[in-house]
Amino acid sequence: MSTPSTFTAFRIHNDDRGYRSGLETLALDDLNPGEVVVKVAYSSVNFKDALAGTGKGKILRRFPLVGGIDLAGHVVASGDPTFREGDPLLVTGSGLSETRDGGYAEYARLSAQWVIPLPDGLSLRESMILGTAGFTAALALYRMRENRQTPEHGPLAVTGATGGVGSLAVDIFSKAGFEVHAISGKADQAPYLKSIGASEVLGREALATDRPMESARFGGGLDNVGGAMLTSLLAQTAPYGNVASAGLAASPQLDMTVMPFIIRGVSLLGVASAGTARDIRESVWERLAGDWKPRHLDAICTREIGLDGLPAVFETMLDGGSFGRTLVKIG
Ligand SMILES: NC(=O)c1ccc[n+]([C@@H]2O[C@H](COP(=O)([O-])OP(=O)(O)OC[C@H]3O[C@@H](n4cnc5c(N)ncnc54)[C@H](OP(=O)(O)O)[C@@H]3O)[C@@H](O)[C@H]2O)c1
Structure with a gap:
């Protein structure tokens, strides 16, 4: 797999032009440094994403950042030998869209310490219906x-x-x-x-x-x-x-x-998902892929959108109108 020279991302700014977010074209070097480069397949929409994307909650601690606290995809390149090209992985929380660029982009660059290899028993899509x-x-x-x-x-x-x-x-x-x-x-x-x-x-x-x-x-x-x-x-x-x-x-x-x-x-x-210790995160994902795997993921996934559908979903969510999970299909 190779990385393109540019790709699309949903990015959030807060500067002298005000708080704003939307689709932009980025290059890999616009992202925070990290050892693992990922082609993102799916992300999801959480309440925190709606607060971050609209500026109605103080979520980001630096600007600009790519939004999206979750992502799942395949490794494109890795400077850490634990991960090889093509490996499926997921990340939830762990500073994404808070202190680091997040999952609302076709490519992500991640610190290996936060990456969870996709457990057997879950597809990338299922992992992000969960998110x-x-x-x-x-x-x-x-x-x-x-x-x-x-x-x-x-x-x-x-x-x-x-x-x-x-x-x-x-x-x-x-x-x-x-x-x-x-x-x-x-x-x-x-x-x-x-x-x-x-x-x-x-x-x-x-x-x-x-x-x-x-x-x-x-x-x-x-x-x-x-x-x-x-x-x-x-x-x-x-x-x-x-x-x-x-x-x-x-x-x-x-x-x-x-x-x-x-x-x-x-x-x-x-319950503070974002900062959970790695051993507990791994144990919880093993359970989610095994004996605690939900039986009704297809019914719970009520919407599937692209990056351009994010603003409308944020508004519905902040109005208390959420129902089930919104999956974001990328790439
Ligand atoms: N601690 C963590 O690590 C963590 C992680 C993820 C999310 N959260 C938090 O958990 C909450 C739910 O997140 P989510 O992603 O599931 O959001 P969500 O999909 O928007 O769900 C929130 C649900 O809360 C109910 N609700 C909304 N406004 C309400 C109100 N004014 N009074 C009473 N009930 C109301 C609604 O359910 P009904 O209509 O069925 O009552 C709504 O569907 C959020 O506060 C989020 O910040 C925390």
């Missing part, structure tokens, strides 16, 4: 399992269930043997949520409580929403259950009492 969203959902389960979560604690709640992380959590948790209760603001999507593994679908208001503790309805869960939803979920979690906090789609605030912690021994686990 950061699937990795985050699986990392939440990994942390809950490490802290002794079992199906016997009771059903796992998933908030923001129709979103990317939410949909994949519903599928992964049910595949791993847990009963899943999906919490969603989109009542019309109940059949979709049931088709991907939820045994019950509840409206956002179904959890609402002002009391520090309620009767225990859930064994634990994954929260993508933050604020009152997370507080309510913790108040309704069974003794020694775990709640993983991954998102802030509604609010970054957490206003609660310590009662669930000191009376029920409930644990609140943080």
Whole structure:
């Protein structure tokens, strides 16, 4: 494989002409240095990509950068002997579209330390339907399992269930043997949520409580929403259950009492996908390619776009209109 003299990338600027993003023609030397040159096949759209691409959240720490926190593709050239031309690989998070050029480009130049060889059992396409969203959902389960979560604690709640992380959590948790209760603001999507593994679908208001503790309805869960939803979920979690906090789609605030912690021994686990240690990243991807591989990836992949389709998807996502995952096909 050879590299072309120029290629297309979706790049983000913030300078005296303001915050802006769009398609540009770049050369390889316009990208950050890195040992591994990759021909990108797929990327995906995560909430963080929408914040970065529109400037509605402070994601990039330097400018300009190519957007896209995920990518999967084949090695074109490598200065690190671990990787050879033609090897399939993936990267999620790891500073992409934050401190380094990301995956919304036909070519990427990467630091070998962040690259994960594509595990057997996943295609490049499947790895990007999963992307950061699937990795985050699986990392939440990994942390809950490490802290002794079992199906016997009771059903796992998933908030923001129709979103990317939410949909994949519903599928992964049910595949791993847990009963899943999906919490969603989109009542019309109940059949979709049931088709991907939820045994019950509840409206956002179904959890609402002002009391520090309620009767225990859930064994634990994954929260993508933050604020009152997370507080309510913790108040309704069974003794020694775990709640993983991954998102802030509604609010970054957490206003609660310590009662669930000191009376029920409930644990609140943080999930930060971007900076996960390499050994854990490898273990989580092995599970995603194996016994936790979602059964409904085709149903969860609700949109497939090219780089030119990114701005419209960002707007829908920031308006709370997400539904499943958006795959970005490149090259
Ligand atoms: N910690 C990490 O490493 C990590 C990694 C990936 C993502 N995240 C975070 O996780 C969250 C979900 O990410 P995503 O990529 O799955 O986004 P997404 O596809 O846009 O999904 C977000 C979902 O949250 C729900 N929601 C949106 N606005 C809401 C509101 N105002 N109140 C209550 N629910 C609301 C909606 O689901 P329903 O309509 O079904 O309720 C929506 O589909 C984001 O906050 C993102 O920043 C964190």
